[in-house]
Amino acid sequence: MSVEIVVQVKLIPEADQAAALSATLHTVNEAANWVSSVALERGVPREYELRKHTYAQLRSWGLGAQAAQHVIKKVRDAYTALNANVKAGHLGKPGSKRGRKAETKPIVFRPEAAQPYDDRCLSWQYDTQTVSIWTTAGRLKNVRFACSAGALKTLREHRQGESDLIEGDGVFYLYATCKxxxxxxxxxxxxxxxxxxxVNxxxxxxxxxxxGRxxxxxxxxxxxxxxxxQRKGTKSAKRLLKKRNRREQRHVANTNHIISKTIVIEAERTSAGISLEELKGIRQRVRLRKPQRVALHSWTFAQLGDFIVYKARRAGVPVVFVDPAYTSQQCSECGHVDKRNRVDQGLFICRNCGVVAHADRNASHNIARKGEAVWTAGRESRVPATP
Incomplete structure (x- = not known):
């Protein structure tokens, strides 16, 4: 078994190399927009059928064979994801205005959107920290990249599959898949x-x-x-808004990485497992005052959970998921359940035994105990019955 992770490296191209990379992304994404319109006109056929209608034209525009294939696959994958979101109700109820709009308009790709590369159009030279990469201006060689020593070691030992080229705020990155x-x-x-x-x-x-604060x-x-x-509404304000949003996403991901790494290291150090709440429905379960709702809906709890799981799998740390029902109302000392036990956001006072504790700490002890029960039940279910 292996864990699939993505390693990000920053490209450091020369001026002419940067121009070629930018032109390439603009070209392939413009081509992807055309393929998207063809796909919608023809009822979003399967990838093989879509290739018959678009491949020759893409090649005539100067795209390499592999690049053309990747553009078609990228478009088809985008429509597959859209259909999955519609079926899951992420775009509103069936027949909603938002859902109809998404299904009746072609998917649009940004000029700087990611373009997949396989080993035939991208090669890595780890010793010199350079890559050789296909562009519409020809093959670029000796394009330097920068990353941490740990990321370089992971790339050298475990890189497999495709890598995505993307431009963000004028900087080029490669996202490489490693198993x-x-x-x-x-x-x-x-x-x-x-x-x-x-709050925490x-x-x-x-x-x-x-x-915390x-x-x-x-x-x-x-x-x-x-x-x-958003109130200003000018073009420059919208550009800045997108830039700030991307920066905020990076900040959130970095914070989640730090939190998850700390938790996994502590579990590994003490030879303990990790017990997590089932995240499904967390936004519906939690009752908050209006100022806190934005914070709840803006934080990526699922991303934090995913980071903990994949880091734990790499370290061999067992992870279980438990039902979080009543964990904030139950006393971790005597087991008494009463919604009045949770006095406020940070204070827990048991109505039965009188214990006073931090509310989140009390809930975490209940989650830990549930994790042990789930782990024990799972082990017992794998033991064959005695004849």
């Missing part, structure tokens, strides 16, 4: 419960508390800035 073997899972010595929230993004039963102040500043730019 890292999973470590052998050990027998856990207890579980670390992880409670997710708004993650609180563990071992005492770790992530986020500093992060929430940063998010509030970003929200205020977005509102100002």
């Amino acid at each position: 890292v073997p999973e470590a052998e899972q050990y027998e856990p010595n207890g579980f670390i419960g992880v409670d997710l929230g708004v 993004i993650a609180t563990t039963s071992t005492g770790y508390k992530a986020a 500093g992060l929430n102040r940063h998010r509030k500043r970003q929200l205020d800035l977005r509102r100002k730019l």
Whole structure:
């Protein structure tokens, strides 16, 4: 078994190389927009059928054979994702205005959108930290890239499959797929419960508390800035808004990486497993005051959970998911359940035994105990019955 991760490297092209990369992205995405319109006209056929209607034209525009194939596949994959979102109800109820608009208009690709590259049009030279890459102006050689020592080691040992070229704010990046073997899972010595929230993004039963005031102040500043730019409404404001949104996404991902790494390292150090809440429906379960709702809906809890899971799999740390029902109302000392136990956002006072605790810490202990129960039940279910 292996864990599929994506390693990001930053390209450092010369001026002429940067111009060629930018022109290439603009060309392939313009071609993708044309393929998208053809796909919609023909009822979004399968990839092979779509290729018959578009491949020759793409080649006549100067796209290489592999680049043309990747453009067609990119378009078909985008429509597959759109159909999945419509069926899942992510674009509103069946027949909604938003859903009809998405299904009746061709998908549009930004000029800087990602373009996939396989090993026939992209090669890596790890010793010199350069790549050779296809462009519409010809093959570019000795394009330098920068990354951390750990990322370079991962690329050298585990890179497999395609890499995506993307331009963001005038900077070029390659996102390379790597398949890292999973470590052998050990027998856990207890579980670390992880409670997710708004005031504190993650609180563990071992005492770790992530986020808090500093992060929430940063998010509030970003929200205020977005509102100002949205009210202004000019083209430059919209460009700045997109740039700020991308920066905020990077900030969120970086924060989630730090939180998940800290939790997994602690579990590995103590030979413990990790017990996580089932994330499905978290936004519907939590009842918050109006100012907190934006914070809840803007934070990527699913991304944090995914980061914890893949880092744990790489380290051999067992992970279980538990039902979070009543974890904030139940006393972790005596087990008494009462919604009045949760006095406010941060305070828990048991109505039965009188114990006083931080509300998130109390919930994390309940999640840890549920994790042990789930793990034990899973082991017992795998033991063959005695004759």
